[in-house]
Amino acid sequence: MASFAITEAATSAPAGSRRGAPRWLTAYLYILPATLIMAAITYWPILFQVYMSFTDYGLRNLRFDAPAANFVGLENFISLITNGVTVIPNFSFWGMLAFNLFWTFSNVIFHVTIGILIAVILNTPGLRFRGFYRAIFILPIVVPTLVVATVWRNMFDTDYGAINQGQGLAALGGIFGVTPDHFHIRWIDQIDPPIPGIPLPLSYFALLITNIWLGWPFMTIVATGALQSISREYYEAASIDGASGPQQFFHITLPLLRPAMIPAAMYGLIVTFNLFNLIYMVSGGGPLRQTEILVTTAFRLVNEQRLYGLAAAFGIYTMIILLVLTLLTNRITKATESYV
């Protein structure tokens, strides 16, 4: 790992070139094409978004010769956070934000825990067929999320989905005495929370299962890399001192995995927070918008409601929330780096 550490010194350029254009001018020429594209198609729309967010921009303003949209002040921003959006039933900004955060953290905790455990198992000395398992466990990473989402959506289908019809489930049913009724689980549509007292719909658990399948292999790869850089001698010394397996795990393995796992977890947090394809395609945000997250709502405001002004304001909220989340995770990452 240390060999990859890059210092600022590596980026310092040699003193100015001896002929031709000054080096800074050359630098600008290199940067110009990328900057032009981004200025036109990324930065300008974001600026335009600020203007739009203060208007009632809608379908009628799209025509080429359409009049300018009406200025509505802070109305969009206020109605979003005070549940004033009536066009979408069951719209609750704060409820959605809370679910989005819970969704993110609950997933990443599973990803990291399972990822580390499987990496440790795979790293057991003398384990047979190690390469075979590693080859299989990479598969969820390489299949596009779009395909994963649509496949799992069909697997959770109430009548014809593989999950409900699984022979495996039938076998388990025999073991635990589950009646055939239970093979008709309405994974996506059931409104009553499956665990009384916890306001999480069954579709949350369906999404969780899907995303655990999708997410742990990446963490295993990161953890495996870190595990292989831990010197055997730590374990030998601990073993001579009489430390048990679990003691070695908690006092040697986990602390030494931290520097690699924390940044990976932070990356996972941002990815999971914005996991559009999975939510949109597996549960569609249902039932009753209970599993809707910010990015899927942003899409609906544009794609279904065509309320471009409101969507612009919503997008600005989303960016601010992500900015705060990114700064917080960066701070945690930096803090952990200096701690270790």
Next chain:
Amino acid sequence: MTLAVPRRRRAFFRAGWGKQLMLQALLIFISFTVLFPLVWVVSMSLDPRNISRPTELTLIPPGASLQAYQDVIERPTSNPVSLAQLAFNSFGLAAGVSLGSLGLGVLAAYAFSRFHFPARRALMIAIVAVLMVPSVAALAPLFVFLNKIQINSGDFSFNLRNSLLGVGLALTSGALPFAIWNLKGYIDTIPKELEEAASLDGASPTQTFFRIMLPLATPALAVTAFLGFLTGWTEFVMSWQFLTNPENFTLAMALWNITGQYAGNTPWSKFSAMAIIVALPVSVVYLSLQKYIVGGLTIGGVKG
């Protein structure tokens, strides 16, 4: 030190028979959960009955055939568009995003890595800041902005928003921050001595860039190009929102079309065949590049 450890102690680390069996059982179970959806979708795609009602799970359905693939190739959705057209659109979009973000990205990354110039840090921060903005959050203004670029003269009418070019430009711009950040990270690790030597021999910065830098950065270039390709190949949000002419539709849109449109009576075999057609090409390439991709991401992550 290692030699001094008694053999009995060393044996402690090696998995004994019982432990080996237990771990193998556990790993086989985990492999089963990983493989289950993949095997399921392959099995469904081979089912000859094009069932709307798969009543049981079978590994290889009775009378397995490639009929579903043939159906999908002929008429993937209810729209009048062939699979060849969809694949052509997806490939064009993906290749455009890949080449665009790579070409523009490597130039910028080289400058950020090797040159000192005014506002270098501010520009880099401005570019990296966009990394955290999901494209959906800026969808409304992008839609309105691209929709304004229209040419209407006589029979000819063109709307940048409603074209693969528009979607491609938006995706390229969205892919650039990652391309620049990723390539800069890699170029930073390449020692400068070679370029300095070339410079002493009288090479211009441009010659140095093409003759020295690009060959050395090949692994990072390949990964960036592939991830750009993957972005275009699997993109859903913008194409779904922007494109309205079936002849511009992409494979990703058609896959969702098959899944979504029929709701309760998804044509399961066709859907499965389509899922495999979309996933297989990019999955195989990803598999061959995964060592570099995941390695690159973790290095970048650790670097912060």
